[in-house]
Each structure stands twice: as structure tokens, then as C-alpha cells.
Amino acid sequence: MADVLLFHHIQGLTAGVRAFADAVRADGHTVHTPDLFGGRTFASIEEGFGFAQEVGFEELRARGLAVADDLGPDVVHAGMSFGVTIAQRLAQTRPGARGALLLHSCLPVTEVSDAWPAGVPVQVHGMEGDEFFDEDLPAARELAASTPTAELFVYPGEQHLFTDSSLDAHDPGAVALLLERVRAFLASV
Template sequence: MATVVLLHSVHGLRPAVHRAAERLGAAGHEVLTPDLFAGRTTDSVEEGMALKEEIGSDELLRRAVAAAAPVSERGVVYAGFSLGAALAQNLALADVNARGLLLLHGTSDLADDATADDLPVQLHVAEPDPFEPDDWLSAWYLRMRRAGADVEVFRYAGAGHLYTDEDLDHYDAEAAEQTWRTALGFLETL
């Protein structure tokens, strides 16, 4: 089974992240859920984005690296929700020991010289998603493939951005269950 570093969205380390970690743990995975916002949570994307700006992108990445460092030598799977997915992608591409990358609701830009030699990557995203438009996802997919990643993309028509979060208005039980079934299958292969 895998060690998974699961990073939260701009809403912070909320109950949905803990429920996801419990689900992964029940499947036999060791899961770390670092609190990149130091105990703060938000109820809206706007509040979350303001908190992200207050902390700063570099500091958030530093906190994520520090949280993953003690286990990265083992070869971990980086995972995250939205903002956390973007951070997870950056960590996985920088960690030669990364075993996989599980992106839920988000991606990040790639440097032109990024490499991801045969890195297994799975992305689950709403269709449409206001933060991950089709043209962006197409370009992202091509860049990840060019970097060498083995990428699978799963789109969920009609689901809202963070559709796996039961505490938000755009929760979609059917899409969430399908996402978790597929993601757990993915983790079993790593």
C-alpha cells in the first residue's frame, strides 16, 4: 500500500479532507494531511483565496515540502484538492522518489523543462470547471505527456468544482463515489 500526502484546498483542512483520508486509510494506505493554513479554514472560495494570498504561494509550497520531506524518501503518492492538487503536482514533479500523483479538482502549470518520467498521474475534474477550463486542461495534458507522465483524466459532467466535498453546495454524490472508486483502484496499482 502507498503513503499518501493529501493536501487541502483553499478551504483549509476541513472535515471533507479528513473523511477522504479515512477512506484512503480504510483501504490500507498511510495518509498524511498537513495543515498548510495552520488551523484556519474558510467557507468561501473568496475567503480562501484571500488567505492564500495572505500566506503567499512560496510559503504554502515551503510548508507542503516540509510536511512531505520526512516521508518522501519512501516514495509517496502526492494528492490534493484544487489548490492542494496544484501544490501536489509541484511536489511530485520535483521528487525523484514520487510513486504517483492524484489530482482532485485542480492542476498547476508546468515548467518547459519539467520531467515526469513514467510518473502515474490521475486527474478528476468537473466538466465544465470554472478553474480548469477545457483549453487549459488540453494544454496541461499535452505538457504532462511531453514531460513523460502516464496521465489519465476523468471528467464529471455537471459536477461543481469541489464536487467531492460533502459540506459544499456543489457536492455530487454520484461523481464523488465514482471518483473515489477510480482513485482507490489507481492507488492499488502503485
């Protein structure tokens, strides 16, 4: 079973993020869901973004990196949108990372390090018409093309945080397929 460190999106550690983590836990995996916002959740991306600006993006990322310091090296780093900025950094820079799950976002690899680490598998998931993911799609395609252990999955639709069952953006059909792929990934790492 895998040890997964899942970072929430810009609206916080919502009930939908917790439900997603529970779905992964149901397969016997350990899923850590640190709350980088201190219990605060937001009704919109814009409100969450405003909070993150107020606190400071670097401060929030530092909180996430500190959580990882308390875990061993054999971790799958996962993130949803904003959380990808932390998960991807950890997967690319922490020795012993078992893998990465990048949901709704993907940074250019060179923003973090020179290259994706050899032997570290990664999955990137997003919707084809999502205005936020569209900005990240070139980086995701480049990662998938340049890294033999990378997979890119693009789902029909335009919702950004479609994995969060507590938001209007939730897409149960896409989530079912995504979870099937995530389960196969976690079983292989």
C-alpha cells in the same frame, strides 16, 4: 499499500477533506493530511483565497514542501485544487515519487519542470463545467496526451470542490466514481 500525502484546497483542511482522506485510509493506505492553514477553514473560495494572499502563496507552498521533507521518497502526492500546486511540484521534482493525484486542478507541466518524470503515474480529475478547472483543462489534456502513465477523468457537472462532502459543491455520484478510480490507481503503484 500506498503512502499518500494529501494537500487540502483553498478553503482549508475541512471535515470534507478529512472524510475523503478517511475513505482512502479505509482501504489500508496511509494518508497524511497536513494543515497548511493552521486550523483555519473558510466558508467560501473567496475567503480562503483572501487568507492565502495575506499569508502568501509561496509561504503556504513552502509549508507543504517542508512536510514532504519529513516523509520518505515512496509517496503518492495528492492535492485538491490549491493543494495541486504543491502535490504536482513534488511529483515532478522529488526522486522516488510513486504517483500523483491531481483533483480539481492541473498546472502546465512546464511550470514546474521540463517534462513529467518518466514512470511516475498521474491521474487528473475535474468537472467539465467547473470554471476553475476549465482554465486547467488544456494543461491536463496536454499531460494526458504526452505522458503514457497519465489519465484524465472529466465528470459531468460544474462544481469545483465536488470531492468535499462538507461543502454544497459535493457530488456523491461523481465522488463514488472518482474513489473507484483512485483505489485502482493506488492499488497499482
